[in-house]
Amino acid sequence: MKSIVATIDIETGSETVIFEADHHLEAPNWTSDNAALLVNGGGRLYRLTLDSSSLKEIDTGFAQKLNNDHGISPDGTQLAISDATRTDESCVYTLPIDGGVPKRVTDKVPSYWHGWSPDGERLAYVGKRPETSDTFQVFTCPVGGGQEQQVTHDFDHCDGPDYTPDGKWIWFNGEKAGSVQLWRVRPDGSDLEQMTTDNRVNWFPHPSPDGKHVAYLAYEAGTRGHPADKTVELRLLPAAGGEPRHLLTLFGGQGTLNVPSWAPDSKRFAFVRYQN
Numbered sequence: 001m002k003s004i005v006a007t008i009d010i011e012t013g014s015e016t017v018i019f020e021a022d023h024h025l026e027a028p029n030w031t032s033d034n035a036a037l038l039v040n041g042g043g044r045l046y047r048l049t050l051d052s053s054s055l056k057e058i059d060t061g062f063a064q065k066l067n068n069d070h071g072i073s074p075d076g077t078q079l080a081i082s083d084a085t086r087t088d089e090s091c092v093y094t095l096p097i098d099g100g101v102p103k104r105v106t107d108k109v110p111s112y113w114h115g116w117s118p119d120g121e122r123l124a125y126v127g128k129r130p131e132t133s134d135t136f137q138v139f140t141c142p143v144g145g146g147q148e149q150q151v152t153h154d155f156d157h158c159d160g161p162d163y164t165p166d167g168k169w170i171w172f173n174g175e176k177a178g179s180v181q182l183w184r185v186r187p188d189g190s191d192l193e194q195m196t197t198d199n200r201v202n203w204f205p206h207p208s209p210d211g212k213h214v215a216y217l218a219y220e221a222g223t224r225g226h227p228a229d230k231t232v233e234l235r236l237l238p239a240a241g242g243e244p245r246h247l248l249t250l251f252g253g254q255g256t257l258n259v260p261s262w263a264p265d266s267k268r269f270a271f272v273r274y275q276n
Contacts (some may be wrong), residue, residue, distance in 0.1 A: 002275040005039060005048060008270045010213065014249055018270070020052045027068035027257030028270035030263050031097075031155055032076035037261075037270050040068050062086065068258045069112040073143075074120045080113045081106075082125075094143065096118065105145045110120065114172065114259065115162040116143075117187070124161040124170055135209075138172050138262030140187060147194055150190045159226070160204040163187075164239070165209060171195070171205040171214060176203050182216060182237070195241050205237070210266040212239055215247075217257045228254040234271060251275065258267055 063083035089110035093102035117126035201219035
């Protein structure tokens with residue numbers, strides 16, 4: 001399986017290949033200094049420089065079982081990772097952007113990171129808590145750890161929570177009665193609003209830094225979960241809702257667009273396609 005890390009220009013729809021690897025890479029983040037992408041693979045995290053296309057492993061200390069839910073703080077100084085090395089199930093940690101010893105954030109597992117509030121104070125993630133729900137729901141907590149707040153309720157499954165740049169909304173994908181659509185909700189759990197209504201299986205919404213667009217991944221109707229090795233579409237939705245725009249059809253799915261991946265100027269975002 002070949003991994004192809006690429007970017008797409010949202011105005012022209014043109015794709016630019018950044019890096020190709022004969023091993024599995026996933027989930028690019030775009031650094032705030034516009035110099036690199038962060039990707040994961042094989043339980044490790046890597047920095048992929050844009051000018052030289054070199055791949056360098058980031059030191060994550062004891063955390064050696066990272067999944068593809070990772071991201072960068074608004075000020076560009078910290079990383080959030082999701083790792084199962086010490087907890088068997090995914091747990092959220094933070095560490096310095098250049099690497100170091102992870103600091104545990106979430107007391108309860110499983111927890112999968114997905115968003116950082118624009119003021120840098122809170123993290124958004126999904127978790128399953130048997131005491132309140134047998135399904136994954138959206139939670140937030142202080143970046144330094146502490147009491148978590150459950151944001152969503154009564155969904156069959158939630159994933160991909162990501163803050164808008166003004167901090168007023170959290171976007172996520174939510175499943176009800178077999179339909180997976182995009183939703184947004186206030187960080188306190190109020191004003192829940194469905195933002196897509198088609199027959200696609202819609203995942204991982206990511207608001208652009210300028211607040212104008214939301215990029216997301218659309219699976220074919222009838223897809224269960226968010227599997228890899230599927231024909232999927234990259235789509236763009238106006239931030240206020242409306243008709244989505246098709247950008248690109250590709251072979252991918254899990255790993256293609258799991259985490260925030262917009263360029264700082266909001267003109268492009270990064271993704272991964274795969275090739276057998």
